[in-house]
Amino acid sequence: MRPNLEIGDIIFTQKKSGWINKLVRKMSTMPNEKPAKVEHVALGIGPDSMLEASVKGIKISYLSKYSKKKYNIKIARKVPLKNSSKFKILARANNMLNKDYGFLNIATHALDWIGSHIVGKEIFFFRNRIKAKNYPICSWYVVWALKPILPACFEQEIEYVQPEDINKYVNESEWLVLHNEL
DSSP states (O other): OOOOOOOOEEEEEESSSHHHHHHHHHTOOOOOOOSSSSEEEEEEEEESEEEETTTTEEEEGGGGOTTTTEEEEEEESSSOOOOOHHHHHHHHHHTTTOOOOOHHHHHHHHHHHHHEEEEHHOOOOOHHHHOOTSSSOHHHHHHHHHGSOOOOOTTTTTOOOOOHHHHHHHTTTEEEEEEEOO
């Protein structure tokens, strides 16, 4: 049984099949890295509610849409998390509600992935040139909304962060993993 979500929870998804999802995970893996396990992240806001950046823009969505038949999910929570921090996170997240999705940002990630595999290390050539903050992707949105509780290490990397980077951070820090099907 999946737990109820709270404000600030991070939801990671891994679709069990589908070429687009596999491609996103592949393009989230830089030279000399283990293959990415997740391709999408969202932000919990209530028992079944979450905010996520998808091709439809930043919208309220529901955890229940990620059926157990089609998706593996992981849910992580920062504990303890004060109510004041939760309200700051929710206020930041709501500021981006209904923004358009960052398709151009996805393209720059893909171009940097190709370049990274040519030179053998991660590069940020295209992502450095196009920083379309008004058109977020899922990982940028989650890190941006969680800024009040994240360490400064994400501040410089916000345009570069990918779902698997957030997953690694959660695994290496003091976040409580409430549910893990990955």
